[in-house]
Amino acid sequence: MPKLSAYRVYMIIAVAGATLLSMVFTVLTVYYVVTVGMNPLQLVLVGTTLELTVFLFEIPTGVVADTYSRRLSVIIGYALIGLCYVITGFVPAFIIILAAEFLRGIGETFISGATSAWIADELGDHNVGRAFVRYQQLSLAGGFAGTVAGAWLGSQRLSLPIWLGGAGILVLVLFLIFAMPEHGFNRTSAPDRETWRGMWHTTRDGMRVVRVQPVVLMFLLVAVVFGAFSEGFDRLWEAHYLVNIAFPTVIDLQPVAWIAIIRSGSLLMGVVVSEGIMRRVNLDNTRALSLTLLFATALLALSVIGFGLASGFVVATLIFWLAGGLRAVQYPISQTWLNRNIPSRVRATVLSMVSQADAFGQVAGGPVVGAVGLRSLRAAMVMSGLLLTPALFLYGRGVNLTNDNTNVE
Secondary structure (H helix, E strand, C coil), X not given: CXXXXXXXXXXXXXXXXXHHHHHHHHHHHHHHHHHHCCCHHHHHHHHHHHHHHHHHHHHHHHHHHHHCCHHHHHHHHHHHHHXXXXXXXXXXXXXXXXXXXXXXXXXXXXXXXXXXXXXXXXXXXXXXXXXXXXXXXXXXXXXXXXXXXXXXXXHHCCCHHHHHHHXXXXXXXXXXXXXXXXXXXXXXXXXXXXXXXXXXXXXXXXXXXXXXXXXXXXXXXXXXXXXXXXXXXXXXXXXXXXXXXXCCCCCCCCHHHHHHHHHHHHHHHHHHHHHHHHHHCCCCCHHHHHHHHHHHXXXXXXXXXXXXXXXXXXXXXHHHHHHXXXXXXXXXXXXXXXXXXXXXHHHHHHHHHHXXXXXXXXXXXXXXXXXXXXXXXXXXXXXXXXXXXXXXXXXXXXXXXXXXXXCCC
């Protein structure tokens, strides 16, 4: 199979990856509870295992991507994730699933910094912004399709969308092996690749970028903030609906069906909002990027607080969809701005540091929001929104750092 263009492969990863993973995630928690028989402590341990693995392996795998190959790192990452879900779907045992989540965590770290670094090198810093936006749109559309497919397959058998999703990811790996190009990456010289000293030099250079580039340090701190916000919000919004918001009785649907509809609407809203951003925001102007992130995050914080206080289904759902659209803005804009301030030679390493900061925020902030949720889910949602407020200060400082000529070569 001939190598395809990097842009086309990146879009295929967006659609296929999001569709297959959404198939899995649609039924995964229900599978854990109903088929595996996990208790609440075991459910928490699964999440903790994943996040701690990500925290520990982010920087080492980012260094591997910068030292050997971003393409190889992406392929290894998806292979480990696919293997995780094949094992999970076929072996409903807690200890085995815990080991599979460990594999998935390592796989996530191989992908996190390497994918963005790869496409930025292949397309160039000034052309990658629109690719990030389109990637986000296609991921959201794939997530919608995967949610529908996962719900239907799960109604036949809960394990079906899990192992099928994992098998599909392994097929995607085979496709990437034959079709994924890598022309923009300059591999580290052989003597440096073969020594720990060379890898340490890459790590040290990445840390230096964080110290000397204020924008990169800003995004590192923002990642901690968003990690603390997202862990509690993403785990508890469904419970907030089930406990505090009555589902409509006009249509006789099970709660799981309503949740799928709400989730799908949020994904579609993300497509609409990101398309609006692509059409109206100049992705080559870093001041426009910084102001967009500042206003989007401010509205997101207000939306999450409003969602926590809402009691009517229609109002709560409209606010939740708005929050979903505003969250969809974060990835393409932040990645565009961030990649322009990281030298190519350490790009995957630094992006992995940002992902590690997000994992730290999740580990540190999630349990706190969860503890508040034991007393009041409304209070937990409001707290999640308030946790975003430090990001407003950071983005406000970021506006003063913007300069259209600050790209780093």
